[in-house]
């Protein structure tokens with residue numbers, strides 16, 4: 420029996436006037452459906468080629484929402500009107516900080532269930548897979564709402580091209596109520612560095628880094644790789660790195676294409692935050708360190724020799 424094709428909206432995130440890489444993975448999660456890319460720009464025509472390459476049938480420029488400080492309540496209400504206008508059966512977004520916040524609001528407005536931070540998505544089946552209990556188990560959840568509402572963990576689904584028409588459309592909502600929230604000021608987390616959760620490559624340091632200064636060695640390598648720097652809790656507790664970059668059960672969950680653990684022993688609590696990484700590389704001087712039983716590639720060596728050599732080579 421042929422599967423139903425669902426009208427699926429994908430909220431596109433924009434950075435420096437380009438489509439964020441993580442949004443391309445969300446488009447792939449919606450592959451096979453009739454895809455409406457909801458783009459928060461007055462004029463998204465400059466993104467037509469890219470979005471059409473990744474399977475978008477309709478590119479919808481949403482007018483009047485370009486302001487970074489737009490109230491998330493208002494943005495949620497505008498997206499709800501777009502869902503109704505195009506008769507969408509599903510709405511997907513990225514499970515970054517903004518997406519998690521926004522989709523919860525949309526779910527509340529529509530009184531629909533939300534599947535958040537998923538690693539696999541089945542739109543016709545209204546199902547998605549989520550990691551539970553700090554990554555120890557994966558659960559497949561099925562929802563029974565009318566609108567299938569779901570956010571996808573950044574980088575969990577590899578973006579694959581699937582050329583489509585990319586018909587340009589414009590949408591202007593009549594929603595105006597900003598709700599109870601007003602954004603007064605926006606502060607970037609870490610001086611222009613890449614967002615840890617969304618980075619395609621993460622290089623993390625552990626207690627072995629010994630000082631905050633030594634994290635600059637990882638910064639240099641991350642710059643060459645186009646990635647972001649993370650840290651273990653031991654490194655954070657010792658004051659070598661801020662908590663904002665802690666990876667693990669009590670830190671952030673990342674799912675990059677490549678995760679490089681430098682001087683990290685591989686405790687379960689650390690693993691909970693990076694186990695869905697596609698490729699894990701460990702550098703540790705102790706050949707019996709637990710991390711070596713959980714990585715794809717292991718380098719037995721001193722990080723202060725290996726990391727600078729790697730950066731140099733890159």
Ligand SMILES: Cc1cc2nc3c(=O)[nH]c(=O)nc-3n(C[C@H](O)[C@H](O)[C@H](O)COP(=O)(O)OP(=O)(O)OC[C@H]3O[C@@H](n4cnc5c(N)ncnc54)[C@H](O)[C@@H]3O)c2cc1C
Nearest residue numbers: 625626627651652653667668669670682683684689704722
């Ligand atoms: C409730 C709870 C929540 C937690 N949440 C988190 C969390 O979110 N994230 C997290 O990371 N941890 C978390 N932890 C802590 C976790 O259990 C570990 O203690 C922590 O991950 C260890 O960090 P580490 O690997 O950097 O340090 P260590 O375990 O001390 O490991 C350091 C490693 O560096 C190696 N090494 C030393 N010098 C060098 C060198 N020069 N070159 C190469 N290798 C070297 C050593 O061989 C060792 O394997 C949590 C713990 C609890 C109880």
